[in-house]
Amino acid sequence: MLKSKASPISLEQRNATRLRVLEHIRTKGAVPRIEIASALQTSPATVTAATADLISAGLIKEIESEAQSKSGKRGRPKVLLQLDGQSFLVAGLKIARQMISIILVDFEGNEVTSHKFPLDNARMSPTDFVSTIQKALEETCAKIGGSVGQLAGVSIGVAGQVDASRNFVHWSSSITERNFDFRSLLSNQLPCPAFIENDANLVAKAEQLFGLGKGLKNFLVVTIEHGVGLGIVLDGKLYRGERGCGAEFGHTKVQLDGALCQCGQRGCLEAYVGDYALLREMTVTGQNNELKTASDIHDRAFSGDERAASVLARAGQMFGLGVSNLINLFDPECIIVSGTQKSFEHLCTDEVMARIRNGVISVDAALPDIRVHHWGDLMWAKGAAAYGIEQISILKVKELAANAS
Ligand SMILES: [Zn+2]
Known part of the structure; x- marks a missing residue:
């Protein structure tokens, strides 16, 4: 009886250690066992057991690095652990x-x-x-x-x-x-x-592992595409909400009974900022000849089309309002605005930044960093x-x- 009660806990603990060791190797690259033990504040024997398991599962492998002695002579090879990429x-x-x-x-x-x-x-x-x-x-x-x-x-x-x-x-x-x-x-x-x-x-996961969120504990990632998305990282972990329905930044309301959103409700941020909203706005004004994407609207605005410029400016103001609400709610270290094209520059203008500043509760501390990350198509x-x-x-x-x- 006692054994069956105790073993699930120890299994869980062993799994947690294996995952921590694996994560450390992923972050640091090739690393000796002794360094893992010291970084994770655990015993070398625990690390040896965990790495043996991870090697047998094919997740990591041992490599030898030639240690150089101070005199420049070859020393005994050092055994390092690294991910088994293949x-x-x-x-x-x-x-x-x-x-x-x-x-x-x-x-x-x-x-x-x-x-x-x-x-x-x-x-x-x-x-x-x-x-x-x-x-x-x-x-x-x-x-x-x-x-x-x-x-x-x-x-x-x-x-x-x-x-x-x-x-x-x-x-x-x-x-x-x-x-x-x-x-x-x-x-x-x-x-x-x-x-x-x-x-x-x-x-948000990619920003945390490979991008601008590396090393940060509390940050938000706002994604701009057809719609507007949000990833929330709190204390180093992705926060998803109890039902997996959290972080619907695009559907927070910025206008009472405002524009119709693709979710069926009115006044959502996305209904002013998403690609489809910009294209719809141009259609309503009869200006949507040959416009297919938000970057077409950018091209129009850049070539002096005032209507296109005003549609983008309005989207920027709504976005600024939304981001100031995020800062008031989360007070993050950093907000990363991520998109695949250069079609969201209108959301990062001085006017938008001013709108954000005006909407944030005033304290004697600097605003969180707002960083823009232009990814390639494969973001x-x-x-x-x-x-x-x-x-x-x-x-x-x-x-x-x-x-x-
Ligand atoms: Zn909506």
């Missing part, structure tokens, strides 16, 4: 309105290949959604002469409200059904574990891959525990 292939996908962006990465996050898969429909039934993902993955793997069967995991980013802990999509603009549990559909159709997560959370897919690597690590460590018990 061990797993992970796919990160971002489902956008007109295409799926896919990146394949190794376990260290290095790009192996990438692909763009055009979509006929922006909204799909759950079955079509998964079979389209499968086709997109097949095409991507074929580019390296491989197959979907070689993937260790697939991580999928969508806009909307997602409970990532159970692959449950409350609502997404890419999916026709509400409240859909993707677990069985994904596990029936794909040969490896798959994870669905809100796309802005994935970008979202890279974020998805980062999340995939993290989830695969957790699964592999859990498998270790299951095999040992």
